[in-house]
Amino acid sequence: MAGCLKDSSLLEDLACEEGDEFSIHGKLMILIALFALLVLTSSAAVVFGAYKISIADVYSIILSNLLHLSEAQNMDSLKDIIVWDLRLPRVLLAITVGFALAAAGATFQGCFRNPLVEPYILGISSGAAFGAAMGIVFHQFFFSIQLSAFLFGSLAVILAYGIARVNKETPTITLILAGVILGSLFSAAVSILKYISNDSALREIVFWLMGGFYFASWSDVALVTPVVMLSFLAMWSLGWKLNVLSMGDDEARGLGVNPEKYKLILIGLATLMTSIAVSTVGIIAWVGLMMPHATRMILGPDHRFVIPASAMLGGSYLLICDTMARTLTSSEIPVGIITSLLGAPYLIYLLRTRGKSVFE
Numbered sequence: 226m227a228g229c230l231k232d233s234s235l236l237e238d239l240a241c242e243e244g245d246e247f248s249i250h251g252k253l254m255i256l257i258a259l260f261a262l263l264v265l266t267s268s269a270a271v272v273f274g275a276y277k278i279s280i281a282d283v284y285s286i287i288l289s290n291l292l293h294l295s296e297a298q299n300m301d302s303l304k305d306i307i308v309w310d311l312r313l314p315r316v317l318l319a320i321t322v323g324f325a326l327a328a329a330g331a332t333f334q335g336c337f338r339n340p341l342v343e344p345y346i347l348g349i350s351s352g353a354a355f356g357a358a359m360g361i362v363f364h365q366f367f368f369s370i371q372l373s374a375f376l377f378g379s380l381a382v383i384l385a386y387g388i389a390r391v392n393k394e395t396p397t398i399t400l401i402l403a404g405v406i407l408g409s410l411f412s413a414a415v416s417i418l419k420y421i422s423n424d425s426a427l428r429e430i431v432f433w434l435m436g437g438f439y440f441a442s443w444s445d446v447a448l449v450t451p452v453v454m455l456s457f458l459a460m461w462s463l464g465w466k467l468n469v470l471s472m473g474d475d476e477a478r479g480l481g482v483n484p485e486k487y488k489l490i491l492i493g494l495a496t497l498m499t500s501i502a503v504s505t506v507g508i509i510a511w512v513g514l515m516m517p518h519a520t521r522m523i524l525g526p527d528h529r530f531v532i533p534a535s536a537m538l539g540g541s542y543l544l545i546c547d548t549m550a551r552t553l554t555s556s557e558i559p560v561g562i563i564t565s566l567l568g569a570p571y572l573i574y575l576l577r578t579r580g581k582s583v584f585e
Contacts, residue, residue: 252530255523259537263320266541270316270548275555276307283308315441318449318505319547319560320540322438323512325453325502327539329495330513331520331532332460335467336488337397340521344499344513347404347492351411352381353503354434358418361429370433374504381407382496386489394485436507436561438547445505452501456494457536463491464529471526509561511568512539 272283286308329344337346345351356377360370367373385407389400419430432439466487469477474484499513520534546563 252524252527256530256534256537259534259541263537263541263544266544266548267316267320270319270544271308271312273548273552274307274312275552276303278304278308287313310443311441314443314446315438315547316544317446318441319438319544321446321450321453322502322506322509323516323540323543324457324536325449325498326509326512326543327516327535328457328460328532329499330539331517331528331535332467332491332495333513334517335471335528335531336491337401338471338473340518341514342401343511344495345408345508345510346401347385347496348381348408348411349378349496349499350503350508351408351415353378353500354508355411355414355418357433357504357507358415358422358430361426361433362418362422371504375500377411378500378503379496381411382492382500386492395488432559433507434561435559436509436564437550437557437559438506439557441506449501449505453498456498457532460491460494460498461529461532463487464527464532467491467528467532468526471528507559507561509543509564511564511571512543515568515571516542 271287272278272280282304286305290305290309326344330342333342333344333346334340353374356373356375357370359377360367360373364370381404385400385403386395388403388407389395391399415430415434419427422430466482469480469482470484470487470491477484477487503509516539517531517535520531520538524530524534543560543564546567547560550558550560550563
């Protein structure tokens with residue numbers, strides 16, 4: 226690494242650690258392969274469902290609606306509703322949420338220099354859960370459950386930063402501890418709300434906490450996708466600075482990068498993505514932990530490649546889990562259960578093998 230840092234271009238310095246030009250070409254090919262996987266899984270997901278519709282009919286309906294063809298008027302209205310109004314927005318929302326959680330997880334792991342960090346480390350999930358529970362139990366005082374969850378999820382991170390910041394600095398350990406403390410407080414508050422709520426509100430809170438795409442709609446896609454994609458592009462453009470930050474604060478300052486400034490920007494972008502995703506579909510665990518770690522094992526620690534690869538892999542993974550959740554049984558399984566069942570064995574493997582070596 227020391228030999229790399231003597232060159233004039235910081236971006237080239239950080240890239241040369243990963244290998245020669247052929248390796249860069251190989252990583253680009255992996256990104257293309259992951260994009261192809263995302264297209265393949267989304268193409269398959271829109272076909273699978275409890276109501277059997279032929280592949281030809283599915284894509285005929287999609288094309289007819291996209292192109293506003295007259296054939297759309299002559300099609301079976303039930304099939305049109307199932308494909309265009311139910312399946313397609315659900316598929317797109319699952320991809321977008323997978324993008325958000327996985328890219329945010331990669332960013333948090335880089336900022337905190339720890340592969341065991343996930344997007345919920347600063348209390349976003351607990352804050353959003355409290356906001357959603359407040360919106361459910363006291364619905365007459367809140368404009369919407371989604372807005373309440375988003376505001377309280379964002380508030381949790383702002384409070385964590387405020388608590389951890391001392392003398393114009395925010396030590397990583399203090400920030401994580403502040404997030405854990407606030408997460409515990411918000412979780413206790415959610416328990417209180419569950420205790421005082423009636424049966425219908427309690428059921429709604431429990432289903433929200435398990436996460437799912439039950440009510441995915443085009444309005445959700447239109448709201449979440451622009452925020453996630455713009456945040457993702459901004460985050461990706463700062464990938465090389467995240468490479469510097471992952472070396473440590475002292476090294477970053479020595480290379481002319483202000484760690485406090487860029488950590489705040491990156492964590493703010495990751496928080497925005499995570500908050501709007503969680504507020505829309507509830508708490509979905511493991512995606513932000515597993516996908517970045519898996520991509521680092523394939524591509525190495527260069528965040529210029531890790532961030533987009535994690536996002537595409539996260540979108541494909543969550544889409545597969547959601548397809549399983551709605552097709553394995555006659556009644557839908559919350560997707561958070563599927564991701565947790567698959568994620569727990571992976572975390573055991575991670576802790577037993579590669580957990581301490583990724584950033585070394």
